[in-house]
Amino acid sequence: MKLSFSPEDEAFRREVADWLKENLRGEFEQLKFRGGPGDEHMFAEERQRWEQKLAEGGWTCVGWPKEHGGRGCSIEQQVIFHEEYARAGAPGRVGHIGEGLAGPTIIAFGSEAQQKKYLPGILAGTELWCQGYSEPGAGSDLANVKTRARFDEAKGKWILNGQKVWTSLAQESDYCFVIARTDPESKGHKGLGFFLVSMHQPGIEVRGIQQITGTSEFNEVFFDDAECDAEDIVGQPGDGWKVAMGLLGFERGVSTLGQQMQFQNELNEIVRIAKENGAAQNPAIRQRIAQAHTELKIMRYNSMRMLSGQSGSDGSLQKEALIYKLFWATWHRSLGELAMDVLGPESQILEAAPYELSRLQSMYLFVRSDTIYGGTNEIQRNIIAERGLGMPREPRPA
Amino acid sequence: MDFTFTDDQQLFCESVRDFLQAEVTPESVREGWDSASGRNETLWQQLVEMGLTGMLVPESHGGMGMSELDFVLLAQECGRVALPEPLVETALVAVPLLANLAEKDPRCASLLEKIAAGETRVAIGHAANNLVSDAHIADWLLLPKGDQVHLLASDQVGLTAQQSIDPSRRLFSVEWHGDDETRLASGAEGVSLLAASLNRGALGAAAQLLGLAEAMVEMTVRYTEERHQFGRPVGANQALKHLMANCAVKSEFAKAPLYRAAYTLSESPSHADFAVSHAKVAAGEAALLAAKNCIQAHGAMGYTWECNLHIFMKRAWALDKFWGHAGFHKNRLHQWLMNPNAKIGADKTFGVQG
Numbered sequence A: 001m002k003l004s005f006s007p008e009d010e011a012f013r014r015e016v017a018d019w020l021k022e023n024l025r026g027e028f029e030q031l032k033f034r035g036g037p038g039d040e041h042m043f044a045e046e047r048q049r050w051e052q053k054l055a056e057g058g059w060t061c062v063g064w065p066k067e068h069g070g071r072g073c074s075i076e077q078q079v080i081f082h083e084e085y086a087r088a089g090a091p092g093r094v095g096h097i098g099e100g101l102a103g104p105t106i107i108a109f110g111s112e113a114q115q116k117k118y119l120p121g122i123l124a125g126t127e128l129w130c131q132g133y134s135e136p137g138a139g140s141d142l143a144n145v146k147t148r149a150r151f152d153e154a155k156g157k158w159i160l161n162g163q164k165v166w167t168s169l170a171q172e173s174d175y176c177f178v179i180a181r182t183d184p185e186s187k188g189h190k191g192l193g194f195f196l197v198s199m200h201q202p203g204i205e206v207r208g209i210q211q212i213t214g215t216s217e218f219n220e221v222f223f224d225d226a227e228c229d230a231e232d233i234v235g236q237p238g239d240g241w242k243v244a245m246g247l248l249g250f251e252r253g254v255s256t257l258g259q260q261m262q263f264q265n266e267l268n269e270i271v272r273i274a275k276e277n278g279a280a281q282n283p284a285i286r287q288r289i290a291q292a293h294t295e296l297k298i299m300r301y302n303s304m305r306m307l308s309g310q311s312g313s314d315g316s317l318q319k320e321a322l323i324y325k326l327f328w329a330t331w332h333r334s335l336g337e338l339a340m341d342v343l344g345p346e347s348q349i350l351e352a353a354p355y356e357l358s359r360l361q362s363m364y365l366f367v368r369s370d371t372i373y374g375g376t377n378e379i380q381r382n383i384i385a386e387r388g389l390g391m392p393r394e395p396r397p398a
Numbered sequence B: 001m002d003f004t005f006t007d008d009q010q011l012f013c014e015s016v017r018d019f020l021q022a023e024v025t026p027e028s029v030r031e032g033w034d035s036a037s038g039r040n041e042t043l044w045q046q047l048v049e050m051g052l053t054g055m056l057v058p059e060s061h062g063g064m065g066m067s068e069l070d071f072v073l074l075a076q077e078c079g080r081v082a083l084p085e086p087l088v089e090t091a092l093v094a095v096p097l098l099a100n101l102a103e104k105d106p107r108c109a110s111l112l113e114k115i116a117a118g119e120t121r122v123a124i125g126h127a128a129n130n131l132v133s134d135a136h137i138a139d140w141l142l143l144p145k146g147d148q149v150h151l152l153a154s155d156q157v158g159l160t161a162q163q164s165i166d167p168s169r170r171l172f173s174v175e176w177h178g179d180d181e182t183r184l185a186s187g188a189e190g191v192s193l194l195a196a197s198l199n200r201g202a203l204g205a206a207a208q209l210l211g212l213a214e215a216m217v218e219m220t221v222r223y224t225e226e227r228h229q230f231g232r233p234v235g236a237n238q239a240l241k242h243l244m245a246n247c248a249v250k251s252e253f254a255k256a257p258l259y260r261a262a263y264t265l266s267e268s269p270s271h272a273d274f275a276v277s278h279a280k281v282a283a284g285e286a287a288l289l290a291a292k293n294c295i296q297a298h299g300a301m302g303y304t305w306e307c308n309l310h311i312f313m314k315r316a317w318a319l320d321k322f323w324g325h326a327g328f329h330k331n332r333l334h335q336w337l338m339n340p341n342a343k344i345g346a347d348k349t350f351g352v353q354g
Helices: A007-023 A026-031 A044-056 A075-087 A096-109 A112-124 A240-251 A255-277 A283-308 A319-348 A359-369 A377-388 B007-023 B026-034 B041-049 B068-080 B087-101 B106-117 B187-226 B238-267 B273-303 B309-321 B326-337
Strands: A129-132 A148-152 A157-165 A175-181 A192-198 A204-208 A219-229 B122-124 B140-145 B148-153 B158-162 B171-175 B183-185
Touching: A007 A075, A026 A044, A044 A112, A075 A255, A075 A283, A096 A112, A096 A129, A096 A175, A096 A192, A096 A240, A148 A175, A157 A175, A157 A192, A175 A219, A175 A240, A192 A219, A192 A240, A255 A283, A255 A319, A255 A359, A283 A319, A283 B326, A319 A359, A319 A377, A319 B309, A319 B326, A359 B273, A377 B238, B007 B041, B007 B068, B026 B309, B068 B087, B068 B187, B068 B238, B087 B106, B087 B122, B087 B140, B087 B187, B106 B148, B148 B187, B183 B187, B187 B238, B187 B273, B187 B309, B238 B273, B273 B309, B273 B326
Parallel strands: A129 A175, B122 B140
Antiparallel strands: A148 A157, A157 A219, A175 A192, A204 A219, B140 B148, B148 B183, B158 B171
């Protein structure tokens, strides 16, 4: 065990900090601390230009291997990059689904042709991705997907029909990775395929879903004879579930580091307000702030510990990773409540009409969804109990 | 000892509930979000005709001469439908304040008659809230300044609208200058009137919070029967049953302190702080837990604007912070508990504040 960074890593830290200081200004100044949870729809274009700025400096996909165009950063350096990124107040990444999910999946499971076709756009920040998993009838029961993919011999293409829902950033995205049923007779996690689908085609329609924040980060995506090239299925027809589960491993890996830094910024903001408006005088509030701090540190330490022990990059889940979603989502939801209690009666007054929320109000409302998306708390507890502890499985209909 | 409501109280509550359930629907609440005033004058006149605005107006001034205890169940029903109209603040808070001054001030006596008849609307401010709700439709405003209570006509004040997290609420900061003419009370009398207003406001908020909590649980239980995953209703899962059961326990156990507070406020209004604070804390916890667990049980649907759940969640979040937030009321409770004269012994179950 060695809980410190080497002189080389500290030099890397200065390099990141200097670059951000040099570049996060001018037209990008307005993006500081924007684009976080509940604010993801803001400055979409400007943030994509920022993504490209990062790419120019070689700061996208820092954890990807060099042979795939990444920076090949060690875990330590990725940690440092995320710390400095958050400390500088750099904005939420519009490219995170490509960088954190699509890219690593294509690297791990994709063909060489797919890697050549898709990785450069992610690296350059020019092509954005979204995730086509959930459906109206397939939320917690993800294996119940009904979207169908049929191979059209004449066209030499896959033809997709169905509907996805809760798709973040769909309206901004160039591509979507989609799980769809390749074998119409199949049920559950068998007979699925994992497809890389262009969003720019007549067979796809995106409709925003208005949320309780009044904004529409999430979307419905309709596939009506949408086309996907024969070579854009990842793995074989029937491999979809395996690929999708591998991807979930990435979702709970390094990408959590940036999220925790975002959390740290939110907690700092709450502490600042508590000091300013006197809420910090209240012992009950002080204790909750201390509690929030200690739990955030637990997440942080646990991530480091988990990442230190991670061998291989097949995305396989370790036991520690199983507990993470439940912990952060529940923590974040409580942080929203703490924020509102620190603000007191002021918390119910918005910035302006119509329905313009402050950063913390947005956060408060948005975090109500944290314990739901990506596997609800209830599903997470079942996973911990059944897969982590080996307890008997919930009864499931055949 | 009898900890129940009378048949008359329950029958009246049922008829009000039936009326509100029929007239105040999620659709009608949403219509209000998009209208300038956010209020429905026809509905208000129907509430007037049922005698609701005049419930606590003395009979000598054209009202029903009833008490907080008679009104508390109705306030709960207002919460159950997320009624946007300011019935609770008018009937339960503004009216008793005016009634206390009616003997010595003919303006107050006249306002009471007009409120009961539906001819006048009165909004009430309090230091606990900063903002005044429904000031835009009020003909008169009751406003505090230190230990003084003033009465101003709508053309004597300047209003600035403030957007609430609950799209049904209409909140205003009020700019005004009182003088000898507008002053209704001051000194010890003013302090005592304002303290009583705070307690009535908090009681009304607590009752609505409880109604909101029950409404949220009811609609969520229905949803978990309809929504299927893994080939069965999601409500068949123990995890969701437990979420709802925890809400039911909180709500059911918030009723006793709520009704006790209504009783104490009716019988012994100057000794009711602790009982009211207990009710507000318990009902606030029940409503916030219901908001949290119900959105969870709804899954992603509960997070959409289209789903009716947020009508109730946002009202709960707003009312929990109005008329004293949980921290304020817990402070009052512990200050009372630590008081050497506090009547908290084994034989003081129904003891009132010293």
